[in-house]
Amino acid sequence: MSIDAIDITKDFDGFVALKSVSLSVNRGELLALLGPSGSGKTTLLRIIAGLEWPDAGDVRIEGKSVLRVNARERGVGFVFQHYALFRHMTVFDNVAFGLTVRTRHLRPSKADIAKRVHELLELVQIERLVKRYPSELSGGQRQRVALARALAIEPIVLLLDEPFGALDAKVRKELRRWLRRLNEETGMTSIFVTHDQEEAMEIADRVVVMSQGRIEQIGKPAEIYENPANPFVCEFLGSANRIPLTWADGKMAHPAIDLDAITVRPALVGAENIYVRPHDIDMVKDAAGVGTVRFLSVVGPIARVDVEVAGLEKPVEVDMPAHRLTRAGIEVGAPVRLTAVKGHVY
Amino acid sequence: MIPGFGLTLGLTLMWLSLIVLIPLSGLVLKAATLGFSGFFDTIFTARVLASLKLSFGLSLIAAAINLVLGLLIAWVLVRYEFPLRRILSAMVDIPFALPTAVAGIALTSLYAPNGPLGFLFGLIGLKIAFTPLGILVALIFIGLPFVVRTVEPVLADIDQATEEAAACLGATRFATFRRIILPAILPALLTGFALAFARAVGEYGSVIFIAGNLPMVSEIAPLLIVIKLEEFEYEQATAIAVAMLLASLALLFLINVLQAWGRKRQGTG
Amino acid sequence: MNRDPLPIRILLIALAFLVMALLIGLPLITVFAQALSKGWGEYVLALLDKTTLSAIRLTLITALISVTVNLVFGVMAAWAIAKYEFRGKSFLLTLIDLPFSVSPVIAGLVFVLMFGLQGWFGPALQGTGIKIIFALPGIVLATMFVTFPFVARELIPLMQEQGTEDEEAAVSLGASGFQTFFLVTLPNIKWGLVYGVLLCNARAMGEFGAVSVVSGHIRGKTNTMPLHVEILYNEYNFTAAFAVASLLALLAFVTLAAQSLLEWKKGHA
Numbered sequence: 001m002s003i004d005a006i007d008i009t010k011d012f013d014g015f016v017a018l019k020s021v022s023l024s025v026n027r028g029e030l031l032a033l034l035g036p037s038g039s040g041k042t043t044l045l046r047i048i049a050g051l052e053w054p055d056a057g058d059v060r061i062e063g064k065s066v067l068r069v070n071a072r073e074r075g076v077g078f079v080f081q082h083y084a085l086f087r088h089m090t091v092f093d094n095v096a097f098g099l100t101v102r103t104r105h106l107r108p109s110k111a112d113i114a115k116r117v118h119e120l121l122e123l124v125q126i127e128r129l130v131k132r133y134p135s136e137l138s139g140g141q142r143q144r145v146a147l148a149r150a151l152a153i154e155p156i157v158l159l160l161d162e163p164f165g166a167l168d169a170k171v172r173k174e175l176r177r178w179l180r181r182l183n184e185e186t187g188m189t190s191i192f193v194t195h196d197q198e199e200a201m202e203i204a205d206r207v208v209v210m211s212q213g214r215i216e217q218i219g220k221p222a223e224i225y226e227n228p229a230n231p232f233v234c235e236f237l238g239s240a241n242r243i244p245l246t247w248a249d250g251k252m253a254h255p256a257i258d259l260d261a262i263t264v265r266p267a268l269v270g271a272e273n274i275y276v277r278p279h280d281i282d283m284v285k286d287a288a289g290v291g292t293v294r295f296l297s298v299v300g301p302i303a304r305v306d307v308e309v310a311g312l313e314k315p316v317e318v319d320m321p322a323h324r325l326t327r328a329g330i331e332v333g334a335p336v337r338l339t340a341v342k343g344h345v346y
Numbered sequence: 347m348i349p350g351f352g353l354t355l356g357l358t359l360m361w362l363s364l365i366v367l368i369p370l371s372g373l374v375l376k377a378a379t380l381g382f383s384g385f386f387d388t389i390f391t392a393r394v395l396a397s398l399k400l401s402f403g404l405s406l407i408a409a410a411i412n413l414v415l416g417l418l419i420a421w422v423l424v425r426y427e428f429p430l431r432r433i434l435s436a437m438v439d440i441p442f443a444l445p446t447a448v449a450g451i452a453l454t455s456l457y458a459p460n461g462p463l464g465f466l467f468g469l470i471g472l473k474i475a476f477t478p479l480g481i482l483v484a485l486i487f488i489g490l491p492f493v494v495r496t497v498e499p500v501l502a503d504i505d506q507a508t509e510e511a512a513a514c515l516g517a518t519r520f521a522t523f524r525r526i527i528l529p530a531i532l533p534a535l536l537t538g539f540a541l542a543f544a545r546a547v548g549e550y551g552s553v554i555f556i557a558g559n560l561p562m563v564s565e566i567a568p569l570l571i572v573i574k575l576e577e578f579e580y581e582q583a584t585a586i587a588v589a590m591l592l593a594s595l596a597l598l599f600l601i602n603v604l605q606a607w608g609r610k611r612q613g614t615g
Numbered sequence: 616m617n618r619d620p621l622p623i624r625i626l627l628i629a630l631a632f633l634v635m636a637l638l639i640g641l642p643l644i645t646v647f648a649q650a651l652s653k654g655w656g657e658y659v660l661a662l663l664d665k666t667t668l669s670a671i672r673l674t675l676i677t678a679l680i681s682v683t684v685n686l687v688f689g690v691m692a693a694w695a696i697a698k699y700e701f702r703g704k705s706f707l708l709t710l711i712d713l714p715f716s717v718s719p720v721i722a723g724l725v726f727v728l729m730f731g732l733q734g735w736f737g738p739a740l741q742g743t744g745i746k747i748i749f750a751l752p753g754i755v756l757a758t759m760f761v762t763f764p765f766v767a768r769e770l771i772p773l774m775q776e777q778g779t780e781d782e783e784a785a786v787s788l789g790a791s792g793f794q795t796f797f798l799v800t801l802p803n804i805k806w807g808l809v810y811g812v813l814l815c816n817a818r819a820m821g822e823f824g825a826v827s828v829v830s831g832h833i834r835g836k837t838n839t840m841p842l843h844v845e846i847l848y849n850e851y852n853f854t855a856a857f858a859v860a861s862l863l864a865l866l867a868f869v870t871l872a873a874q875s876l877l878e879w880k881k882g883h884a
Contacts, residue, residue, distance in 0.1 A: 098515030445821025548718025
């Protein structure tokens with residue numbers, strides 16, 4: 001199903017959670033709402049689900065406004081951040097709940113409900129836990145129950161609020177790949193909220209970056225990473241060194257860092273800063289270089305180096321393959337020369 | 347290891363024995379001297395049976411009414427914001443803190459035929475004070491806080507998200523209440539019910555003023571104990587007391603079972 | 616939190632206020648209205664009556680003794696239960712709670728059976744001339760029985776929540792058991808302790824059933840305030856009865872106000 005949020009504004013007692021936000025979600029798409037806490041992403045998700053009402057704007061599913069339809073009738077599958085499992089019910093009863101509360105003429109037979117529950121538990125790979133209570137499950141297992149429960153009502157769209165936030169790293173990776181596969185196999189439109197850019201980049205078809213109640217950028221993961229629309233998006237998607245610019249004859253420059261390799265569109269001439277990612281900086285040992293290595297650490301194959309540069313408050317972060325670091329003879333205290341090969345000018 | 351285990355536990359056990367356990371066993375020993383037949387002969391007299399029936403029957407009804415009223419008040423206190431909410435909450439504890447004799451005379455003068463409420467009920471032909479109905483009013487009064495205070499924390503602890511989850515899965519408000527909220531608070535409700543019931547069975551001070559104390563009609567079991575004592579019928583007083591004590595112990599056991607069940611249901615046990 | 620539709624919310628809140636007003640508000644108002652029905656002069660006169668003053672004195676003495684003793688043993692019981700693990704702990708907890716589920720009348724009866732003329736120790740006592748039943752010691756004993764659990768009950772959950780790390784740290788730094796308690800534990804539990812003492816005191820001053828059985832109702836001698844209320848009421852001296860009752864009601868207010876204050880303090884600590 002396609003979903004359109006049009007000009008949504010929401011205010012909580014003076015705190016503006018969303019400021020005329022508009023968003024279109026295509027049929028079958030897996031979309032990530034990415035942003036820091038307080039950016040309004042969860043509020044937007046809850047408005048789409050019918051758990052919250054916007055002060056202004058409209059929500060349309062397949063082109064039809066659903067603002068007069070409450071959560072109960074909207075047919076949306078919602079997976080809560082802390083799962084919200086029913087503690088006094090077994091896994092089976094949790095998953096079956098959405099089917100057993102239907103009015104009599106819409107309710108499947110007991111046998112059909114049991115069949116459907118078992119199919120779903122098979123899908124989320126926890127069939128053997130059918131008789132357990134939520135308190136007897138691990139975090140990952142609870143998440144799977146929550147997913148199966150949401151899927152039981154054959155929702156028109158699946159909404160997930162920080163679905164993997166409370167899980168440990170390994171389970172998180174496994175479950176997000178599983179979500180990607182589910183989306184591909186069922187073709188169900190899915191939206192998930194996350195503050196983890198890696199999670200969003202890895203599995204989403206498109207990412208919506210939000211901040212302070214506004215959408216900063218919408219695009220495919222590679223697109224927004226390559227061309228962040230503004231400094232916020234640029235910095236939120238990964239670390240970046242902010243370097244103030246001086247301009248001469250339409251060419252940008254910095255006294256300590258070589259920027260000649262980067263070309264700038266004429267419209268951006270005169271901009272204040274360039275943002276350069278740590279791995280987009282080349283570093284060579286050079287007695288005449290103006291940078292000094294202050295700190296370095298090797299994390300697996302990557303070497304992280306802090307270089308102190310005159311005129312910059314913060315040291316410049318540089319990432320390079322660890323083997324090149326040793327070959328170049330770079331160590332703490334060594335003088336180095338820095339060359340930026342790519343950057344974003346604002 | 348923190349010092350003082352032997353000292354504190356020893357003194358606790360000693361004091362518990364002196365003040366509570368030995369006196370209570372004295373009661374049981376006294377009952378034992380009656381023998382089984384003596385015990386049952388005492389209990390199975392019309393007047394004693396009538397008083398036990400009255401005490402337990404009215405306590406059961408009062409606790410059931412408190413179940414409903416207590417849930418209503420706990421619900422309102424936990425889930426809604428409104429003016430005077432704190433006052434309402436503080437008032438719930440009045441029956442805990444107000445001496446029973448004070449409650450007794452206040453309720454009596456309210457519900458007596460010449461009192462304001464007694465007069466109103468009299469207009470529809472209902473006599474409350476000096477009838478079993480009056481006892482019921484007093485028992486509802488003293489039992490109310492038990493249900494409110496046991497249900498309140500459990501109700502507050504229900505995750506808002508579970509109710510939202512139920513709504514997203516298509517449950518109506520009523521279905522959410524019946525299938526999500528009620529099962530979650532059921533152990534607390536029943537615990538509050540049992541506590542209110544146990545308190546009502548033994549209640550004396552607030553009841554005797556309003557009861558009328560008519561033998562076979564409105565004479566509660568604790569009052570009959572007092573009457574037997576005043577008549578120096580110690581054996582009979584003891585027999586009634588033991589019968590009530592056994593019922594209280596059974597209730598206490600039930601309350602413990604209910605609380606264990608509640609902890610399990612909350613997923614913390 | 617307000618997920619219920621507005622009409623339902625308003626209806627439930629109104630019902631809650633109605634229930635509380637009828638059940639609890641009106642009786643409270645009645646106490647003061649009746650006490651002051653003949654003006655302040657009569658009110659003060661009733662309180663200054665010699666037998667009233669002696670009842671107040673007896674109540675204060677009884678409360679002072681029983682609260683002090685229960686405070687000491689309540690703290691010890693809480694220490695033993697909260698700071699150590701041992702077998703039979705939950706059983707001990709049940710025993711400490713036992714007085715809550717015993718009818719106050721039975722609490723009085725057990726001491727009559729122990730120390731009364733026909734009681735286990737009655738004959739032995741008669742020789743020594745020591746009077747327990749129908750005298751202050753009996754009143755204090757019965758009051759201690761019914762107020763036994765209050766302090767321990769308030770402290771145990773609090774001390775369990777705080778664990779044993781602080782005390783272990785103190786002991787490892789060389790503190791003695793008493794130093795550990797007074798310098799480390801006590802500051803952490805003082806508000807719970809104050810609250811427990813307040814509740815214990817309210818019950819001690821207001822106890823009716825248990826004291827009624829052991830007191831003998833000797834005017835000016837073994838009459839506590841609640842018993843005095845009963846006597847005045849039964850003599851149809853309503854103004855005086857409600858005047859004394861109003862003092863006890865004020866005691867309840869003070870207790871509840873202190874409770875609210877302590878809760879507020881806890882919330883803002």
